[in-house]
Amino acid sequence: MATQEIALPGVRPSGVSLVDRLHGLVVTVDHKKLGLMYVGTAIGFLVVAGLMAVAIRLQLAIPNNTLLGPDVFNRFFTMHGTAMVFLVGMPIIAGLGNYLVPLMIGTRDMAFPRLNAFGYWMFLFGGLLLYFSYLGAPGLSGSGSAPDVGWFAYAPLTGRAFSRGHSTDYWILSLLLTSVGSTVSAINVIVTALTMRCRRMTLMRMPLFVWMMIVTNFMIILALPALSAAQIMLLIDRYLGGHFFDTQSGGSAVLWQHFFWIFGHPEVYILIIPAFACLSEIIPVFSRKPIFGYPVMVGATTMIAIISFSVWAHHMFAVGMTSMGNTFFAISTMLVSVPTGIKIFNWLGTMYGGKIRLELPMIFCLGFLFQFLVAGLTGIMLAVAPFDWQLTDSYFVVAHFHYTLVGGLLYGIFAGFYYWYPKALGRLLNRKLGLLHFWLFTIGFHLTFDTMHFSGLLGMPRRVYTYAPGRGWGLLNFITSVGALLQAVGILCLAINILRSSRKGEVAGDDPWDAWTLEWATTSPPPEYNFASAPVVRSRRPLWDLKHPEDPDWKYE
């Protein structure tokens, strides 16, 4: 799946046969190749899971539609959610971290290159196993197909009695595999950033991207085991006759929710912090100013990470916790908005008075700022427990988290693509196609997810495969579906752009954006050894110092 996106010119020597190139990908331990393989595979899964979302939206476009039956619909939203979180979000983070962290800290590879390759292959096989469930899950009993229990797989739906066949087992095992991959890759990034920085790059001279990667990967190694543990318990229930989540024998279905969200809520911050990381590199470069409030950014990121471990039960206001519990989780959830707000103000402060260049990466960052702000505001609304009781499991919630993950994470990632693509492949992405991508996707995004808020407020529950006419949801849903199609066309523009520009794009040169961090000091694409000799830095912006010897940063640090 990955080979199409990643076997691009500039990376491969000419005249090498396809088999040799594939073999090269299989045996490689180079962090740059693995990084591109991660991102390429993730784009592959993004297309598959995105097409599932389009199918879901086509089904919901008009009332009483029969395009997807209820069982197929359940599988589609389960596979869409699971794949987007574990096979798109997580590997893109791993890919960006892999590719950029060693370059940004001026070293030649990750701390454990072979472990790095192991992590990628675990992720890939985990992902393939999840999709193989369409063929393998019916098993001998002939029941079930792909997983259909939702991405958070609430008990007791996942018990042996309610989920026959092997679909849930595929969900468990494939995610356990990808979790192993994510964990080792996270450990690798942390170790690399903490122990392999070039001379005189102290912690407070690291690019913010690296800082945020350290934080997000720490969250991965602390949060993922909660999911793995819960999944092991579920396997024990399903195969050894255990009773962890078996309500018939005194087990608790709510305990699964606690365990899942102890992982699940940090997970959404794990996904969004890398987008923050991209913004924190891109906004300064295109505002021609150093980042505003570097130490505060570091502190705010760490605060988000810490607070995110104490908010999980805001996903569970509706299960009937004590009012003490509700109050605690409502307040801690609102607390997250403080460091997040600090970040938004810091980015605005960076832009304020800057000489803003509206290049493609910056345009996507601007989209991020507006959309993530709205997502944060609906987040605060949902943190109010009584408000949540009204709207829990409605399309308002769906709109909220898609606003953070699509309007936030994906825009940050797109900005990163447009920013670092010239570094990775040596050529710039086409600006016209990029603008087309931006406008199609942004208009589609707002058509889809703005209207979703209203269908949610009007009482439309999530995960229904169809609805009766005359409830006032028809027009809103139709607009939502039109928006989904526009987004798909936008993604198509990006895919064409990525493939076309790799051959025909304008040659980028080593430093097309006049940037300041070390990855732009080497050639594009970087040689296998990254830097001919180990760099030494004296400030947070080593390339600024180099280009402006008359007024270097280190004088002021």
Next chain:
Amino acid sequence: MINEAFLQVAPEATEWKLPSSRKVAVVCLILTETGLFSIFVAGYVFYLGKSLTGPTPREVLDLPILSTICLLSSSVTITLAERAFNRDRIGRFKIFWLATIVLAAIFLASTAAEWRRLIYQKGLTISTNLFGTTFYSLVGLHASHVVVGMCLLLLVFIFSLRGYVNIMHRERLQMISWYWHFVDAVWIVVFTVVYVIGR
């Protein structure tokens, strides 16, 4: 265009020391394992006394004094082995390393005996009740970590018998001992929760 060569300011005399990659990696591994065990311990505590049928912990569990003493003293022997190794006294190192393996084996054997007694005499299996489910999962998870640790210990022991272990491997042995101390520390938690508080 930027010439990389510009970036190499003459390597200054200033010290540039970073932590060891191996140590940071093992600390991260231990952190993530701690997360895993925390959830299982939380599950055990949550279900204490919630079983609908017997047997209860009070009825069937005995304090595993011998195995606890063995496992905890294995932390001492591995430290002594490391110390001997660092002083280049390989013979002494081998003795203490072997002692660690033997103590771990005794621990595993007494766990096996305990499980056998519970299953065949007391009729407690993983599917009997919530206590059985949580007990075997938590103790089994810990025991599987002891098994992994024992494999590492045995590997090093075999290598040392063949003379392959030398001072270059100092940090690797240290990492194994860190992992081993962690497994011991987890047992203290499991012992307290399962056999002291939960009984």
